[in-house]
Amino acid sequence: MAVDRQLLHIISTITDLDDLERFFRDLFTPAELDDITLRWKLLKDLHNGIPQRKIAQKYKISLCKITRGSRVLKKKDAVVPHLLKQMDDDTP
Numbered sequence: 121m122a123v124d125r126q127l128l129h130i131i132s133t134i135t136d137l138d139d140l141e142r143f144f145r146d147l148f149t150p151a152e153l154d155d156i157t158l159r160w161k162l163l164k165d166l167h168n169g170i171p172q173r174k175i176a177q178k179y180k181i182s183l184c185k186i187t188r189g190s191r192v193l194k195k196k197d198a199v200v201p202h203l204l205k206q207m208d209d210d211t212p
Contacts, residue, residue, distance in 0.1 A: 130143075162175050162185070163189045163193065164204060166186070166190055166193055167204040
């Protein structure tokens with residue numbers, strides 16, 4: 121299923137982090153927010169070179185969940201690796 125472009129546009133216009141958080145809380149269930157947050161954390165950990173088994177222990181999740189994130193980071197056209205690199209570059 122394609123992501124609704126109007127939704128993407130609305131999200132991209134929200135500049136206040138508190139408003140963005142409230143929007144996400146309105147839109148997603150607590151379980152969905154937990155899933156998104158976990159996905160982002162494990163992507164950051166993979167990017168930082170933490171072994172998959174350590175990530176699995178850290179978050180008490182299966183290696184299967186981590187494998188998907190690993191594949192995302194390896195994809196040529198993936199945006200996530202570039203965003204994570206940009207975060208690294210912006211960190212003092």
